[in-house]
Amino acid sequence: MSLINSENISFNAMGKMIEEFNSYRSKMNDRIMETSNTNMKRFLALDTTTYADGALDVKTKEMLGLVASMVLRCDDCIKYHLGKCHEEGVNHAEMNEIFMIANLVGGSIVIPHYRRALEYWEELNKD
Amino acid sequence: MSLINSENISFNAMGKMIEEFNSYRSKMNDRIMETSNTNMKRFLALDTTTYADGALDVKTKEMLGLVASMVLRCDDCIKYHLGKCHEEGVNHAEMNEIFMIANLVGGSIVIPHYRRALEYWEELNKD
Amino acid sequence: MSLINSENISFNAMGKMIEEFNSYRSKMNDRIMETSNTNMKRFLALDTTTYADGALDVKTKEMLGLVASMVLRCDDCIKYHLGKCHEEGVNHAEMNEIFMIANLVGGSIVIPHYRRALEYWEELNKD
Amino acid sequence: MSLINSENISFNAMGKMIEEFNSYRSKMNDRIMETSNTNMKRFLALDTTTYADGALDVKTKEMLGLVASMVLRCDDCIKYHLGKCHEEGVNHAEMNEIFMIANLVGGSIVIPHYRRALEYWEELNKD
Amino acid sequence: MSLINSENISFNAMGKMIEEFNSYRSKMNDRIMETSNTNMKRFLALDTTTYADGALDVKTKEMLGLVASMVLRCDDCIKYHLGKCHEEGVNHAEMNEIFMIANLVGGSIVIPHYRRALEYWEELNKD
Amino acid sequence: MSLINSENISFNAMGKMIEEFNSYRSKMNDRIMETSNTNMKRFLALDTTTYADGALDVKTKEMLGLVASMVLRCDDCIKYHLGKCHEEGVNHAEMNEIFMIANLVGGSIVIPHYRRALEYWEELNKD
Numbered sequence: 001m002s003l004i005n006s007e008n009i010s011f012n013a014m015g016k017m018i019e020e021f022n023s024y025r026s027k028m029n030d031r032i033m034e035t036s037n038t039n040m041k042r043f044l045a046l047d048t049t050t051y052a053d054g055a056l057d058v059k060t061k062e063m064l065g066l067v068a069s070m071v072l073r074c075d076d077c078i079k080y081h082l083g084k085c086h087e088e089g090v091n092h093a094e095m096n097e098i099f100m101i102a103n104l105v106g107g108s109i110v111i112p113h114y115r116r117a118l119e120y121w122e123e124l125n126k127d
Numbered sequence: 128m129s130l131i132n133s134e135n136i137s138f139n140a141m142g143k144m145i146e147e148f149n150s151y152r153s154k155m156n157d158r159i160m161e162t163s164n165t166n167m168k169r170f171l172a173l174d175t176t177t178y179a180d181g182a183l184d185v186k187t188k189e190m191l192g193l194v195a196s197m198v199l200r201c202d203d204c205i206k207y208h209l210g211k212c213h214e215e216g217v218n219h220a221e222m223n224e225i226f227m228i229a230n231l232v233g234g235s236i237v238i239p240h241y242r243r244a245l246e247y248w249e250e251l252n253k254d
Numbered sequence: 255m256s257l258i259n260s261e262n263i264s265f266n267a268m269g270k271m272i273e274e275f276n277s278y279r280s281k282m283n284d285r286i287m288e289t290s291n292t293n294m295k296r297f298l299a300l301d302t303t304t305y306a307d308g309a310l311d312v313k314t315k316e317m318l319g320l321v322a323s324m325v326l327r328c329d330d331c332i333k334y335h336l337g338k339c340h341e342e343g344v345n346h347a348e349m350n351e352i353f354m355i356a357n358l359v360g361g362s363i364v365i366p367h368y369r370r371a372l373e374y375w376e377e378l379n380k381d
Numbered sequence: 382m383s384l385i386n387s388e389n390i391s392f393n394a395m396g397k398m399i400e401e402f403n404s405y406r407s408k409m410n411d412r413i414m415e416t417s418n419t420n421m422k423r424f425l426a427l428d429t430t431t432y433a434d435g436a437l438d439v440k441t442k443e444m445l446g447l448v449a450s451m452v453l454r455c456d457d458c459i460k461y462h463l464g465k466c467h468e469e470g471v472n473h474a475e476m477n478e479i480f481m482i483a484n485l486v487g488g489s490i491v492i493p494h495y496r497r498a499l500e501y502w503e504e505l506n507k508d
Numbered sequence: 509m510s511l512i513n514s515e516n517i518s519f520n521a522m523g524k525m526i527e528e529f530n531s532y533r534s535k536m537n538d539r540i541m542e543t544s545n546t547n548m549k550r551f552l553a554l555d556t557t558t559y560a561d562g563a564l565d566v567k568t569k570e571m572l573g574l575v576a577s578m579v580l581r582c583d584d585c586i587k588y589h590l591g592k593c594h595e596e597g598v599n600h601a602e603m604n605e606i607f608m609i610a611n612l613v614g615g616s617i618v619i620p621h622y623r624r625a626l627e628y629w630e631e632l633n634k635d
Numbered sequence: 636m637s638l639i640n641s642e643n644i645s646f647n648a649m650g651k652m653i654e655e656f657n658s659y660r661s662k663m664n665d666r667i668m669e670t671s672n673t674n675m676k677r678f679l680a681l682d683t684t685t686y687a688d689g690a691l692d693v694k695t696k697e698m699l700g701l702v703a704s705m706v707l708r709c710d711d712c713i714k715y716h717l718g719k720c721h722e723e724g725v726n727h728a729e730m731n732e733i734f735m736i737a738n739l740v741g742g743s744i745v746i747p748h749y750r751r752a753l754e755y756w757e758e759l760n761k762d
Contacts, residue, residue: 176674
């Protein structure tokens with residue numbers, strides 16, 4: 001959930017959901033950077049470095065972030081990691097297996113989030 | 128959360144919230160059936176058979192599904208099971224006792240979901 | 255989770271897990287009644303009246319309490335409601351359907367709690 | 382989450398988010414008072430008395446309610462307690478420390494709720 | 509949950525639960541410091557600085573940490589913050605109000621954790 | 636969480652925690668297979684097939700299962716997936732990055748589970 005990554009994204013080619021998500025997120029991340037205390041800035045910096053390439057590559061880390069977000073049922077977190085998984089080249093068959101693990105581990109309570117995740121994933125893949 | 132049950136519902140007589148919920152759910156369930164893998168299809172089939180009449184009748188199972196959805200605070204799951212409870216003839220006094228158990232077990236954090244559940248329940252009972 | 259209900263239980267005939275659970279619960283409920291404030295006493299009284307016979311019978315309410323406890327993964331709450339379900343005459347086939355709804359809604363994360371619930375349920379049924 | 386407190390609030394001076402939140406909450410609290418059973422009314426009364434001035438002052442209790450709402454990720458609960466914290470004179474530096482504890486304890490999954498909380502907090506402080 | 513704070517604690521005067529908790533926590537914190545990566549060390553450092561005296565004093569922050577731990581139902585986190593609240597001079601009446609807020613917001617599912625918290629709190633107060 | 640995988644494990648070479656975990660899990664999985672209904676058996680079969688080699692390899696899937704288990708704070712689920720990750724050759728640096736993502740996303744509330752996970756992971760690596 002880097003505060004920096006989304007800055008260079010061109011909004012023109014995007015679908016409506018993607019644009020709305022990125023636009024609000026970007027606006028509020030700016031407010032956070034202007035108003036938050038030092039500990040919060042460190043927490044957000046840590047959020048960025050945690051997903052950087054390391055012993056595990058970025059693609060694997062983003063899949064881990066996605067499945068964690070799905071079982072915790074956080075739609076905005078799901079959208080963010082779907083966007084990163086798309087950038088990292090996760091394909092449909094791989095995404096379906098992530099969706100399955102999330103629904104199995106988290107239960108049928110995840111299904112409504114899966115519906116919205118699929119809709120967002122399909123919009124990402126129209127670009 | 129059967130993928131099949133909502134198909135024969137006439138949208139004409141419905142309230143706005145009910146129609147919007149059913150319409151989006153139906154649209155995305157179709158996308159899921161077209162895109163998901165075998166394991167997911169089995170999971171969704173299991174979701175249907177689990178709520179079928181058995182040692183416990185459908186009404187009891189839907190009440191169980193509802194209270195589980197409320198304490199886990201999933202608004203869409205709540206709406207789905209409210210609709211099924213309505214079909215199964217759960218009356219207001221019974222529903223109030225389910226609402227009470229959900230708020231007691233899940234805590235005051237459930238109250239905002241209870242507000243939305245009550246609004247949806249009242250729309251269901253206008254039909 | 256009434257503070258009162260367990261008082262008349264004879265510990266002699268009980269299995270070890272049941273006795274340990276009831277004994278600790280009873281001891282700490284006494285400490286709570288001696289130390290807690292008025293609001294807490296009201297909350298605990300409400301916890302008792304909520305499961306009393308009403309529009310829904312006690313058996314149904316205890317099944318609702320059990321499924322809520324399972325999806326929220328609270329082992330002590332599960333044990334308490336298993337004991338009450340046993341008292342209310344829930345049979346094995348009914349219990350298996352409650353277990354199934356809990357695992358389906360809550361996901362595979364519920365399985366370890368289901369294992370412990372089954373062990374406790376079997377001890378209850380040895381009495 | 383008192384059912385009573387919001388009644389005297391003038392909607393004129395409020396921001397749009399605050400007005401929408403208070404208006405829907407007020408409408409549905411009225412429906413709850415008209416339709417709910419005795420146990421639920423007692424639960425809601427308890428919700429009010431719990432946050433009353435006592436060994437801990439109202440400001441401290443509202444901060445406790447806010448951090449609990451944030452780690453449980455309930456946006457409506459967060460808005461309610463942000464409003465009460467604002468009334469109790471919580472300042473920006475204090476609020477930032479509450480935000481930090483909530484994000485630290487609850488994890489990055491809280492960040493989207495923090496974004497919405499900050500937006501609401503800034504609207505409260507425009508009044 | 510500072511990795512440093514517990515170092516100077518004399519184990520002699522402690523009750524059994526307190527000693528067991530501190531001993532295991534201290535042992536594993538040592539293993540974490542010896543094995544973890546830089547991001548994790550930063551996260552743990554942030555965990556310490558977040559609870560330091562600031563716009564809110566340490567006592568208030570520890571109460572916030574406690575209520576967050578209770579509604580998230582983490583027994584070890586509860587024990588840690590109970591210990592810190594005890595050090596900061598939280599009295600019984602204040603603690604009872606924290607317990608009440610946690611049970612109200614988190615629901616009856618918190619009661620088993622409240623039982624264990626009360627037992628630990630009473631051991632802390634025997635010192 | 637396959638019901639089958641653990642059958643061929645030799646208990647001799649194992650550490651105490653690993654043996655206790657596998658032994659109880661194996662005993663109760665047997666009881667589940669003897670007592671559960673058809674839907675539950677299908678759910679458990681699905682739990683096995685979901686982690687099978689597919690578009691994502693077993694190692695990746697087990698890492699996904701582990702991070703999901705950590706953010707949902709299920710110690711037994713964590714132990715199971717740690718065992719599978721160990722079998723799949725996840726190394727220390729990779730495991731530390733999974734631990735970090737879990738703590739970051741799930742928050743400091745995950746730390747006590749991380750302590751126990753590290754202890755179990757070190758026992759697995761002594762074999």
